[in-house]
Amino acid sequence: MRKILVVGGGYAGFYTAWRLEKKLRRGEAEVVVVDPRPYMTYQPFLPEVVAGSVEARHAAVSLRRNLRHTKIVSGMVTGISHADKTVTIRPAQGEDYTMTYDVIAVTAGAVTRTFDVPGVAERAIGMKHVEEAVAIRDRLFTAFDEAAGLEPGPRRRKLLTITFVGGGFSGVEGMAELLSLARALLKKYPELSESDLAFHLVEASGRILPEVSDKPGAWVVKLFEKRGAVVHLNTTMTSAADGHVVLSDGSEFDSELIVWTAGNAATRLLRNHTDLPHNERGLVQVRADLRIGTADEVVPDAWAAGDDAAVPDLASGTGYTVPNAQNAVRQGKVLARNLLRSLRGREPKNYVHHSLGSIATLGLGTGIFQYKRIVIKGVLAWLMHRGYHVLAVPTWDRKMRVLAIWLVAFVYGRDIVSLASVQSPREAFAAEAGSRVLGTGQSETSTTVAAAHTRPVT
The missing domain is CATH 3.50.50.100 (FAD/NAD(P)-binding domain)
Incomplete structure (x- = not known):
């Protein structure tokens, strides 16, 4: 089997893998998704998460639950060497390692654009x-x-x-x-x-x-x-x-x-750590059919879509497609179809989307x-x-949960409970443990706190 490596599990990456799972024949190809987060964020719901109108977990779609036949790798791709078809992966724990692939789909998304503003x-x-x-x-x-x-x-x-x-x-x-x-x-x-x-x-x-x-x-x-x-x-x-x-x-x-x-801005991966062609903004240079390359030259076995790709906008005839959810979702679906067509010896089709x-x-x-x-x-x-x-929003599970929250809020109003302490969950416990240790005349170091729980206090 050929290994299709999808870099990033956001909109474009998730929909690429999701559609491939449904359409691939048994034994035709193995799909691997690499992403540091175990979920795809449905970003249009973030303003309503801010307002408490949507629960945080309902704006996140689990990769492992929905990509059941895809190998999920928890980590960040820090380098792409397409010349020898390897990527460098940095896991949450442990040393960096490399992984080989046959076909790569770069859907790493974008990062927030920042400037050198003090503070x-x-x-x-x-x-x-x-x-x-x-x-x-x-x-x-x-x-x-x-x-x-x-x-x-x-x-x-x-x-x-x-x-x-x-x-x-x-x-x-x-x-x-x-x-x-x-x-x-x-x-x-x-x-x-x-x-x-x-x-x-x-x-x-x-x-x-x-x-x-x-x-x-x-x-x-x-x-x-x-x-x-x-x-x-x-x-x-x-x-x-x-x-x-x-x-x-x-x-x-x-x-x-x-x-x-x-x-948005291109990720450091695409700006500095890949041999794939990119434009002056750091976005991967992509043809209208989502193959990486230019009108004159195609990079074999390399594809890209989403916010990290400079995809020609055939609908308007000028510039590149806007980096938004509409384009990322639809590019992911077209990318999956074109990957299948390529695997089966057929020509890919161009991405054309007229705004809704x-x-x-x-x-x-x-x-x-x-x-x-x-x-x-x-x-x-x-x-x-x-x-x-x-x-x-993908999956009926998320549709029903979000709809239920909205219906409950219509009757009872928005939930205004703050859980800010979840950002420092050990604070209350540590304060109590520290006060007990100090009450016995022991030092305030963590080692003494641990020792106080393992030996009697005299």
């Missing part, structure tokens, strides 16, 4: 993974709890000031959902008022939501301003040191929570949808958003 690496949090969305939600809850015990002043103001950097779909939806949640939380905190909240959206260009036209984008800005948020257009963040935000438009304020959603439109959630009960010149706003767009994504 961002230390203070900001991204919104590409489930863990980040949960942390954003829990930090807001913690900020409310702490602020409720403080008198009005700089510390309270900082706790309740939230900054989103990036006006694309992730930033706009994330801020809209978190703002909606924060305004709803005020009903549970009589010590706080709407004037205590401060939300800022920072966008380097002159508009937000570049996937929609100017008027719908301007409508979203007015919606944010009506809810009390501040949108800084044509503005960049110049510093966030110690949580003190400085913007290029002259604004300065303290912000406890900074969420960075300023676009753009849709975004803007908080509970509000959304926006645009398809060409058709624009729908408000509750109907919000219902369309939920309907589309509950159908689009």
Whole structure:
């Protein structure tokens, strides 16, 4: 059997392997997926995870549960040498090792694009993974709890000031959902008022939501301003040191929570650790049929799709396909079909996808949808958003769980329990164990704590 190695288990990688499992004949090929995470993140649900409208686990699709005939390798591909068809894998534990393959499909996705802004690496949090969305939600809850015990002043103001950097779909939806949640939380905190909240959206260009036209984008800005948020257009963040935000438009304020959603960038693997051809942005150079190469030259047995691939956009006739969920999912399915055609001696087909439109959630009960010149706003767009994504999320298991959560929330409201302590689960235990040891006159070192549990105290 030939070994098909899929690098990355995100949208494109998951759908490639999932479709191959269904279509491969017995003994025709072995499929191997390498990814450091044991699940595929359904990223359109992350804003609703932030708002508590979707449970974190329901936005994650287990690789092992759904790819039953695929070998799952837990680790990160740190190097690709296609000349000798080997990859270097770094597991969570142990030394790096190499793995050979016959055919490679590079679907490693992208990473959050960052800039050398002081304080961002230390203070900001991204919104590409489930863990980040949960942390954003829990930090807001913690900020409310702490602020409720403080008198009005700089510390309270900082706790309740939230900054989103990036006006694309992730930033706009994330801020809209978190703002909606924060305004709803005020009903549970009589010590706080709407004037205590401060939300800022920072966008380097002159508009937000570049996937929609100017008027719908301007409508979203007015919606944010009506809810009390501040949108800084044509503005960049110049510093966030110690949580003190400085913007290029002259604004300065303290912000406890900074969420960075300023676009995507190629992974270090593709920029520096592969002999596969890539463009000036670090994306793998891909033909319209998803084979790696150029119009004149094809790299044998090498394919790519998703956010890490520069796929020609045949639908528009110019540029490359937009790195979004619509393209990643459909490219994964086409990649699987083309791999099968190649294995069976047939020519692959080109990827052509005409956009189904753009849709975004803007908080509970509000959304926006645009398809060409058709624009729908408000509750109907919000219902369309939920309907589309509950159908689009893979597996019936996840569809039913998400739908059940939404129905329960419709009756009882969103769950506002914070589990921020899960980020330091041993803190309470360690504090109690340490206090017991100190009470016996022993030292506070971990070795003495361990010894106190294994010998009688005199």
